[in-house]
Amino acid sequence: MNFRDHLLVALNVLSDVREFHIHVLVSAPAKDNSLYPYSFPRPRIYSQDILVLLSEQANPDAPRVLVSAIEARLYHVPSTDCAILYVSKVDSTGQGLRPSPTATLVKAFIRWHTDPKSRPVATRHLWVQLFARAQGQYLFPNSSDHPGKRPLSDARLCAWWRQVLGQVGEDAREALGVDAIEGQVDAYYVLPGHNELEAQQVMGGRFPPHSSSTVAVQWVYGHPYSQTRIPLPCPRPEGLQNLGHCIPSFEDDPKNRFMDEIAFTDTPVSPRKRARTDPPQEGDGPQSREGAKEREKKEARPKGELGKVGPDEFWERMSFRQECVAGAVTGFFALGVSVPEHRMPSPRPPPLAPQPGQVPRAMNRRILSSLLTGVEFSTPERAHKATELIEGAVRGLCEGLAQQLPAPKPMNQSADATPDSLAPPLPKTPPRRTVGLPAVDDISPNPFDEPEATLETYRAFIFGSVTVSNPPPPLPSDAGSGTASEGAAPEGKAKVHVLTARKKKKKRPDA
Structure with missing residues (x-):
């Protein structure tokens, strides 16, 4: 079963009668040195872009409409046998039937990567990381309208x-079975600016396990960068403390700008020197080797205060950052899954070799750019048109018809939008400080050619559909007291009893 079919099987359990159409775009592995820019030496890392688009059709005569989408990136670090699945964005349009398929889609998406049998990269250890920040829209422009x-x-x-990752973690522990002693499933979360008790109260109190207590995941309120139960992706040099080996730099992540400030504190920023290209002279032997060693020691020295600030202090100071104290509750989540060695395939495939069904990275970026800037979802009519354009663009690129891509428009502007109806720009973390950062494009070329997206790839791996025909969910016993976000019960389906308190009469004092 491939990735697309796995997601469709998970969606088949949803209630009601409807048809789902899915597009799964997974790019081929490429060398990536942007994850740990302050580590020395920087480990070899390969990354893949992932984009999942889910549309829904209420009946065969109804038009399709995009209802959910996931954007993520998968990192592979062979030196530590680790992988990181960074879920950068999850969004919905609110234009499908109830219940929404978003939670089911996200759980199935993460389960595919936590299971060593289906994990696209052959690594023993996997970290699922994300930054939770509530916004009206992320991947579907104007959908908040x-x-x-x-x-x-x-x-x-x-x-x-917390509930989604907790259930995925419990499923991973249950799948380990007798190997749970050798394996490990750990979960961490931090709500900056809140202690553990405050965080539980903010999120609604206790979270009961979804399954038996023997496989329940024990959440740790804190960060995973000081633990040793599951290896961290970036190897740490012995005898040297460098925060750059602990904290990864994900795209659109508020930790990046704070790392930059720590790295460039009391550190003069100088332009990058070009490598010496002159041929060695007669007296350059021992002296040049000594100079090379000195330069290597200087480069290995942590920048700024990265060697003084530890992970605990970093997260304590992170609570005072603007991104975390702007009045909204934000959260950092990490789920680590480690499996025994005997569960890994042998021999393992090369990390850069393209796999069946993968597409060029440029295709992912073009579809995502068109989704964010070329269409909008403020009304059902516009959403239907946007769905037709985006889904047609995916098929068109597989057929070599690039002209089917919708033309980008500034600031999420639709074809008939007026300046008064423009939605605010999609939320994005302010850009990080790039002056003095190590170059992220200074990598050797990929020995494998980029895969070619063909119509056969589209039919076998990218596009798929499933017809769901299940009874609707029963109405809850307290359906009459539902809130606007939970959905109120139909009129006449439930009685609401209002209890009033009787006022006690006061006794008149004697004259």
């Missing part, structure tokens, strides 16, 4: 991610 979309509040979004 649609009245059917009810975005979660900041606290409820953090609670939602």
Whole structure:
């Protein structure tokens, strides 16, 4: 079963009668040295872009409409036998039937990567990491204007991610079975600016396990960068403390700008010197080797205060950052899964070799750019048109018809939008400090050619559909007291009893 079919099987359990159409774009592995820019030496890392688009059709005569989307990146670090799945964005349009398929899609998406049998990279250890920040829209421009979309509040979004990752972690522990002693499943979360008790109260109190207590995941309130139970992706040099080996730099992550400030504190920024290209002279032997060693020691020295600030202090100071104290609750989540060696395939495939069904990275970026800047989802009519354009663009690129891509428009502007109806720009972390950063494009070329997206690839791995026909969910016993975000019960289906308190008469004092 490939990735696309795995997601469709998971969606088949949803209630009601409808048809789902999915597009799964996974780019081929490419060398990537942007994850740990302050580590020395920087480890060999390979990354893949992942984009999942899910559309829904209420009946065969109804038009399709995009309802959910996931953007993520998968990193592979062979030196530590680790991988990182960074879920950067999850969004919905609110224009499908209830219940929404987003939670089911996200769980199936992460389960595919935590299971060593289906994990696309052959590594023993996997970290799932994400930054939860509530916004009205992320991947579907102007979708917050649609009245059917009810975005979660900041606290409820953090609670939602804790429940999703907790259930995936319990499934991973249950799958380990007798290997649970050798394997490991750990979960961590931090709500900057809150202690553990405050975080639990903000998110709604206790979270009961989804399964038996023997496989329940024990959440740790804190960060995973000081533990030794599951190896961290970036190897640490012995005898040298460098925060750059602990904290990864993900795209659109508020930790990046703080890392830059720590790295460039009391560190003069100088332009990058070009490598010496002159041929060695007669007296350059021992002296040049000594000079090379000195330069290597200087480069290995942590920049700024990266050698003084530890992970605990970093997260304590992170609570005072603007991104975390702006009035909204934000959360950092990490789920680590480690499996025994005998569960890994042998021999392992080369990390850079393209696998069947993968597409060029440029294709992922073009579709994502068109989704963010070329269409909008404020009304059902515009959402139907946007769905047709994006889905047609994916098929068109597989057929070599690049002209089917919608032309980007500035600031999420639709074809008939007026300046008064423009939505604010999609949320994004302010750009990081790039002056003095190590070059991220200074890598050797990929020995493998980019895969070619063909119509056969489209039919076998990218596009798929499933027809769901299950009974609707039963109405809850307290359906009459539902809130606007939970959905109110139909009129006449439940009685609401209002209890009133009787006021006690006061006795008149004697005259």
